[in-house]
Structure formats: structure tokens, C-alpha cells
Amino acid sequence: MTTGDNILLDVRNLKMYFPVKTGVIFQKKVADIKAVDGVSFYVKRGETLGLVGESGCGKTTTGRCILQLYEPTAGEVLFEGKDMCKLHGGELRQMRRKMQMIFQDPYGSLNPRMTCGSIIGEPLTVHKLARGKEWREQVGELLRVVGLNPYMADRYPHEFSGGQRQRIGVARALAVKPSFIVCDEPVSAVDVSIQAQLINLLEELQTEFNLTYIFIAHDLAVVRHLSDRVAVMYLGKICEISRREELYDNPLHPYTKALLSAVPIPDPAVEAKRERIILAGDVPSPLRPPPGCNFHTRCPVAIPECREVIPEWRDVGGEHWVACHRV
Amino acid sequence: MLLEVKDLKTRFFTEDGVVKAVEGVSFDLAEGETMGLVGESGCGKSVTMMSILRLIPNPPGLIVGGKVIFQGEDLLAIEEEEMRHIRGNKIAMVFQEPMTSLNPVLTIGRQIGESLELHKGMEGAQAREETINLLRMVGIPDAASRVENYPHQFSGGMRQRVMIAMALSCNPKLLIADEPTTAVDVTIQAQLLEIMKRLTRELGTALILVTHNLGIVARYADKVAVMYAGQIIESAPSLELYGNPKHPYTIGLLKSVPRLDESVKAKLIPIDGLPPSLINLPPICSFLPRCVYAVDRCREQEPQLVSVGDNHYVRCCLAIEGGKA
Numbered sequence: 001m002t003t004g005d006n007i008l009l010d011v012r013n014l015k016m017y018f019p020v021k022t023g024v025i026f027q028k029k030v031a032d033i034k035a036v037d038g039v040s041f042y043v044k045r046g047e048t049l050g051l052v053g054e055s056g057c058g059k060t061t062t063g064r065c066i067l068q069l070y071e072p073t074a075g076e077v078l079f080e081g082k083d084m085c086k087l088h089g090g091e092l093r094q095m096r097r098k099m100q101m102i103f104q105d106p107y108g109s110l111n112p113r114m115t116c117g118s119i120i121g122e123p124l125t126v127h128k129l130a131r132g133k134e135w136r137e138q139v140g141e142l143l144r145v146v147g148l149n150p151y152m153a154d155r156y157p158h159e160f161s162g163g164q165r166q167r168i169g170v171a172r173a174l175a176v177k178p179s180f181i182v183c184d185e186p187v188s189a190v191d192v193s194i195q196a197q198l199i200n201l202l203e204e205l206q207t208e209f210n211l212t213y214i215f216i217a218h219d220l221a222v223v224r225h226l227s228d229r230v231a232v233m234y235l236g237k238i239c240e241i242s243r244r245e246e247l248y249d250n251p252l253h254p255y256t257k258a259l260l261s262a263v264p265i266p267d268p269a270v271e272a273k274r275e276r277i278i279l280a281g282d283v284p285s286p287l288r289p290p291p292g293c294n295f296h297t298r299c300p301v302a303i304p305e306c307r308e309v310i311p312e313w314r315d316v317g318g319e320h321w322v323a324c325h326r327v
Numbered sequence: 328m329l330l331e332v333k334d335l336k337t338r339f340f341t342e343d344g345v346v347k348a349v350e351g352v353s354f355d356l357a358e359g360e361t362m363g364l365v366g367e368s369g370c371g372k373s374v375t376m377m378s379i380l381r382l383i384p385n386p387p388g389l390i391v392g393g394k395v396i397f398q399g400e401d402l403l404a405i406e407e408e409e410m411r412h413i414r415g416n417k418i419a420m421v422f423q424e425p426m427t428s429l430n431p432v433l434t435i436g437r438q439i440g441e442s443l444e445l446h447k448g449m450e451g452a453q454a455r456e457e458t459i460n461l462l463r464m465v466g467i468p469d470a471a472s473r474v475e476n477y478p479h480q481f482s483g484g485m486r487q488r489v490m491i492a493m494a495l496s497c498n499p500k501l502l503i504a505d506e507p508t509t510a511v512d513v514t515i516q517a518q519l520l521e522i523m524k525r526l527t528r529e530l531g532t533a534l535i536l537v538t539h540n541l542g543i544v545a546r547y548a549d550k551v552a553v554m555y556a557g558q559i560i561e562s563a564p565s566l567e568l569y570g571n572p573k574h575p576y577t578i579g580l581l582k583s584v585p586r587l588d589e590s591v592k593a594k595l596i597p598i599d600g601l602p603p604s605l606i607n608l609p610p611i612c613s614f615l616p617r618c619v620y621a622v623d624r625c626r627e628q629e630p631q632l633v634s635v636g637d638n639h640y641v642r643c644c645l646a647i648e649g650g651k652a
Contacts, residue, residue: 076621191367196583196597225585262517264542268565269544
């Protein structure tokens with residue numbers, strides 16, 4: 001891949017296997033769930049990388065591995081040139097200040113017994129960034145930045161709507177002034193009319209604070225709106241990655257094509273003319289991924305070779321990478 | 328007309344006050360027609376459907392007014408005994424949650440067989456054979472052996488297929504699908520919608536597709552009704568609604584979602600504010616506090632659902648012109 005000093009995050013051959021154990025007392029490992037199985041990509045400073053795929057494809061696990069919320073089985077996560085996987089204790093905590101996460105579930109990700117202010121201010125306390133009057137001022141400022149009122153600091157999460165809670169989650173992520181944020185499906189749990197408000201907020205914050213995002217989502221239209229480059233994941237692997245316009249106008253991998261054609265467009269006149277690729281069957285279990293290309297069980301253009309040989313991850317020009325025998 | 332809903336009103340009497348969940352909803356549906364009912368969470372879509380089937384828990388809920396005329400008979404006036412004969416038999420429903428709407432301790436075959444026994448009087452081998460046929464119909468591979476499986480052995484998409492098979496088992500005249508694809512992935516969503524559309528067309532079943540996704544409805548519905556705060560605020564044939572939306576809320580919804588077939592906009596245009604609380608609705612027009620087109624006239628007179636074209640109705644005193652999103 002291209003290298004240069006503007007690359008903030010470089011993920012190399014990342015693997016995350018979760019062991020499956022049996023036995024009550026003497027536990028024995030019987031298999032691995034290959035949630036992320038050899039993923040490589042990079043993110044440039046100030047850009048947004050969209051990460052799309054269906055549930056269970058490993059998008060969230062990838063995000064969590066980058067932040068070292070999981071300890072990856074193998075691979076490197078180079079953030080500002082340092083391998084996050086090799087850091088421990090205080091050093092890791094120092095690096096983590098630069099990377100934050102916004103979670104999907106606005107209900108589950110906020111402690112119901114803490115006030116909104118103490119939720120947002122907790123990172124400030126943990127990293128010893130502010131206390132007393134200064135702490136209160138910063139919390140108020142964070143609330144204002146995400147479009148809430150500073151007087152709301154004393155309220156509890158249940159007093160907020162889903163969209164507002166998600167804003168609290170954004171404020172908490174911003175508290176330590178990170179340079180990089182993993183947004184894990186931040187808009188999927190809120191209503192359509194609120195979605196646009198949040199998307200606009202994320203975009204404004206990116207410009208204001210010069211943030212770099214990984215935006216994880218299953219809604220391809222939202223990802224297209226926000227991202228500079230997009231990576232498509234399937235069953236623990238990235239099958240295609242490219243600049244946004246290229247990926248949406250000229251998708252190469254059959255899975256990307258099917259995904260794009262499955263997204264409905266809110267216009268019956270357009271829909272009537274669109275051709276749809278309906279994929280047969282379900283996503284196979286990551287416990288026993290198919291041999292060869294992991295998409296061959298559902299692929300409409302599969303050839304015998306696909307069943308045996310793992311397709312090579314290759315560059316087809318112009319930052320467009322794809323893993324498919326038929327391209 | 329197969330179904331005529333007239334001025335339906337459902338309320339929930341809670342400790343915090345009266346929740347006006349459905350406030351004068353009227354629509355009709357011809358045999359074999361597909362209608363989309365669109366709106367955000369809490370706007371009363373599901374309660375409207377539950378009211379049609381008389382599944383509103385009482386207390387706290389109560390249908391306080393209106394008529395639901397199905398095949399010439401007012402469902403709100405008949406005995407519970409008769410209603411039970413209609414539910415599942417003539418009007419069937421597919422729910423949002425494929426995980427919780429199947430009984431985890433009964434096999435799939437047993438669960439589909441139950442409605443066949445109850446409504447069609449089938450038994451034993453005959454019911455089993457019919458069940459296998461139904462599973463094949465909704466595209467479950469290896470149906471003959473899957474019939475012995477329990478719900479946890481199926482994926483989310485497969486479970487929703489089972490729900491569709493169960494719903495269609497008695498050849499209903501009307502199928503209500505309440506957010507049938509919200510819990511599944513896009514590629515599975517496409518599969519399920521194609522199956523539902525194909526089967527309802529083959530069987531001549533009318534379909535009400537309840538969803539918050541404007542895109543789904545565009546492809547599959549003949550006509551669309553948009554709900555906001557317990558009322559239908561706009562309804563029209565699909566082409567007309569998407570091509571010529573008139574209500575500020577519909578226009579706002581269409582503008583606020585990014586589309587794959589449009590060039591990427593610098594910014595989305597969101598609808599400001601939040602949906603209102605159904606306990607404490609804004610007076611006169613419930614959308615007024617969020618409306619960008621509001622004028623003085625909006626504060627004086629309650630808007631009525633008025634015709635603005637061929638089968639196109641809007642509840643807005645402005646009925647915005649030319650607001651294509």
C-alpha cells in the first residue's frame with residue numbers, strides 16, 4: 001500500500017479469533033470463531049473511512065481491535081507509527097486518549113445512574129485533564145458543541161431522547177480531544193428525521209476539530225454521504241476498498257454489487273427501472289467459513305476455482321483494492 | 328373495498344396522562360392492493376394495525392372511536408369469538424421481531440401446524456405435508472427436515488420466512504407486515520420483500536407494509552400513507568407521493584435521507600426538533616413546531632385531510648406546491 005506521513009492509522013493483517021470452549025471444569029478449546037481474519041487497510045489524517053457490511057461480518061470487532069478493547073490474535077495496528085498491540089499500561093492509556101469510540105446503542109452505552117455531566121466529564125477525570133470549576137466549564141462547553149444545553153448536565157440519561165443520548169455519546173468521545181474516532185453505527189438506532197441532524201453534527205465536528213473517522217455502518221447511502229473511502233467487509237475479510245466515487249460508480253466485487261443493488265431508493269420511478277441482484281441464502285457461520293473465497297456460496301458468478309483458491313488481495317489501480325478471481 | 332378504516336381513535340390511559348396514539352385515522356384498501364404505512368417510531372403505525380386486529384391491551388389501551396370495516400363487517404362491533412376466527416385466518420400479521428414472535432420450545436412444524444389445525448381443520452400427516460409445502464414456498468432449503476427444527480436453529484432471515492409462511496398458511500385476504508425487515512440485513516431484506524411481494528401477488532392477498540424506510544415502500548407499494556403524531560398527514564399513489572410530495576413533513580423526510588442515485592450533497596437537510604409527545608400534542612397542527620413553511624394561517628385553523636389531486640390527500644393548510652425533494 002501507499003505509505004506516507006499523512007497516514008494516521010495503518011492496520012496490517014489484523015486477526016481476531018474468539019475461542020470456542022467445551023467442558024465444565026477442564027475447558028478445552030475446540031474451535032475458533034474467526035471474527036476478523038486478516039484485514040489490512042490504512043486511514044489518512046482528516047479523512048473518513050467507511051466500513052460497511054452485514055451484521056456479524058466483523059466491522060465492530062475491527063473497530064474494537066483498533067482501540068485495543070480486544071487484544072487482537074495477530075497483526076499490527078500502527079497509530080502514528082506506533083504498534084498499539086505492543087503497548088501496555090500507562091503507555092496504552094496515553095495513546096487511547098487520542099482515539100475514542102462512539103457506540104451504536106444510545107440506551108446501553110450510557111450509565112443510567114450517572115448524570116449526563118458526569119458521563120461526559122468522566123474521561124476528563126480519568127485522564128486528569130480537569131477538575132473543579134474548570135471541569136464544569138469544559139463539560140458545559142462540550143454540551144454546547146454537540147448542540148445540547150449546558151444546564152442539561154444535571155439530568156439523567158432517561159430524560160433524553162435517543163438522538164440526544166447519541167449527542168451525549170459524541171460529547172464524551174470529544175472530551176479528551178482525540179484526533180481519531182471510531183463511529184460504530186452511531187445513527188442506526190435513531191429515527192430518520194433525527195439521523196440527518198446527527199450526520200451533520202459529525203461532519204461539522206470533523207471540520208472543527210480536524211478529526212479522522214472510521215465510520216462503521218450497514219446503511220450504504222449514509223456511508224456514501226460521509227466517507228472519503230469505503231471498505232466492504234464480508235465474513236471477517238475486506239473484499240473491496242476504494243475511494244467513494246469509484247466504489248459506488250464502479251463496484252468490482254460481486255458482493256459489493258449485490259449490496260448496492262439491495263439498497264432501496266425512495267423513488268418508485270427509479271426503482272421500477274433498477275435491476276436487483278438478490279443473493280441466495282445466508283451468511284455462513286464464521287465458525288466454519290467456506291474454503292477458497294468465503295463469498296463463493298452466495299456468489300452469482302462463482303467458478304470452480306473460487307471454491308478452492310483464496311483470492312489474492314490486489315490493487316487494480318487508483319487506490320482501488322479487491323479480492324476476487326473474477327475481476 | 329376489502330378494508331375501510333374510518334376515523335379510528337385509540338388511546339392509552341396512563342398515569343402520566345392520556346396518550347392519543349391514533350387520532351382519527353382513515354384509509355381503505357382494495358383486494359390484492361399493497362399499501363405502505365410510513366412514519367417514525369411512536370407515530371402510531373403499529374397501534375393502528377393492532378387496533379384493526381383488536382389486539383390493544385385493555386387496560387391501559389382503548390379504541391375510543393371509529394370503524395374498521397373488513398369485507399363489509401365492522402370488526403370493532405363483532406364478538407371476540409368471531410374476531411378470533413378472523414385473526415390468523417382472514418387477516419394475518421408478520422411482526423418485526425423474528426426472535427421473540429416464535430415460541431422457542433416448539434418445533435417450527437408444530438407452530439405452523441397449529442394454525443392449520445385451528446383454522447383449516449387439518450391433522451397429522453396432512454398438516455405436516457402442508458407445512459413442508461409452505462416452507463418450500465418461502466424458500467427454505469431442505470424444508471422436509473427443517474420442519475423438525477426449533478427456532479434457535481434458524482437465522483434471523485430464516486425465522487422471518489417462517490413467520491411469513493405461518494401468516495400465509497390460511498390464505499388470508501389481508502397480510503399486515505409490521506416492520507418485517509427492520510431486524511435483518513440489507514441482502515436478506517431484499518430476499519424477504521421479494522418473497523412477500525411475489526406470494527401476495529400469486530395468492531391475491533392485500534398487503535399493508537408498515538415501515539419507517541421510505542425506500543422499501545417505493546418499490547413495493549401501490550399507495551403510501553405517511554403518519555405523524557397519530558394522524559395520516561399525507562396519502563397518495565406511490566408515484567404521486569414520491570414525485571409530488573405536498574406535506575412539509577413528507578418533503579422533509581425525503582430530503583433528510585441520503586440517496587444512492589444522487590450526487591453527494593454537501594449537507595443533509597434535517598427536520599429540526601423532535602417528534603411531539605403524544606400525551607401533550609401541540610395544538611392545532613402537530614407538525615407546526617417543526618415546520619419550516621409555517622405561516623400565520625397555520626396557527627388559526629386545524630388542518631383537515633383534503634384532496635389535492637387524484638387520490639392524493641394532504642393534512643396541511645398550505646399543501647406546499649412543487650416540493651419535490
